Amino acid sequence: MLYSDELPEDLIYSQIPGCGCEGPCVDPRECACLVRSQGRNYSQAERLLLQLQSPQELLQRPVYECNSACSCRLDTCVNRLVQNHLEDTSALCVFDAGEKGRGIRASRNVSQGEFVCVYSGLYLGPGRARALSASQLATCGHVYVLVVREYAGVDSRLVFETTVDGACDLEDKQAPLPLACLINHSCDPNLTVIPVRVDSMLPYLAFFALRGIRADEELAYDYGEKSCEKGDPSNISRLTCEQIQMTIHKGILLLRNKERVY
Template structure:
């Protein structure tokens, strides 16, 4: 992953404390990383998330990191960090009136890790200008905004923004081709490893058959209003317009 110059070096270089487990991490009462997560994150050694992926807010996911004493080769709490470049579960597809998209390259199980949203981390202050530039240039926005909330009042405590077209509109990563749906089969989970800046990982909300288009809700968990751009997801739950980038 890459970072905009506008991001604070202190944030980029922040280091989460590690655990002192020996071997593998399976007990939230003993593992500091699992304790921060609230429970075990994944089912055994599989790529399946334990928490429900059906509706936000999702609980935070903290994987073990470079400061941990557990075995990095076999600890089951290191799923996403070992698959940062892995897009084998999806492939590029022509998505009709939506243009390009991505579909499942194989059957994907409910809760299964699919891919990381790749791009350049930018500051929230940069987001609106970049969104406007992309919308004007190509009629689409590749900026993913994820806000995390805490407490009974639902106060926003962290905002992560990744520009999926940060390397240029002619070099889009496969994750940037994933379209919006008002009834999506993917969800975005912030996963923290070493830094306070989370990896934005996409997991399956339900079982997905091979060849089915994969989509997530561009406004999930953000309380976004609607833009003036028509939504083409075709779902019976379609809201009519795409979420507004704000």
């Protein structure tokens, strides 16, 4: 991951406290990282995200993996998944998606709740997203800026906003786009974006499977996903999924946006 100079150093480098576990980190009453996550994150055998298992939990929970300050063993800890597969795109396969341009298919079967890939790129400060998206749209006809907003509390206040430019190397004509940038929008998505924190409060934006996905099926997520219907946590006008679909076809979508309410 790359970080913009405008991001405060304490945001990037301040260490989240670790756990004192000696076992596999499966008990949310004892593991400090699971306490922070308000429960276990992954199944012990398959390493599937429990929040996305059927029946799905009614409430969203933050995801904190164990980190470099933890005393648990790297080879036995169950709460280390995304951090071990940051460069893994083995489940992704590029294909020609017709009028949508390039898209991504599953190279193999994917289980519900399985980690698929990370949206990698340059982390930006708040307020940069819209102008950068407009610039990308004007120069290359696509937008590769992903914004994830997290809300918490009874009043659903904004507590964190993460912005990642997936096309930070776009000026280098020889540099290929990260494959996650090519995952298209759908009103019936099979992926969702989950912020996963490890060492710092700046999370990895990880794609997980909402349901079982067959090999060769196109991978897609909702560019305007709102994870919780508990009121309207912001005063930003929000497009419906169908409206987003239309704006993409017209080439005027300015943001890939995800809202998550805890």
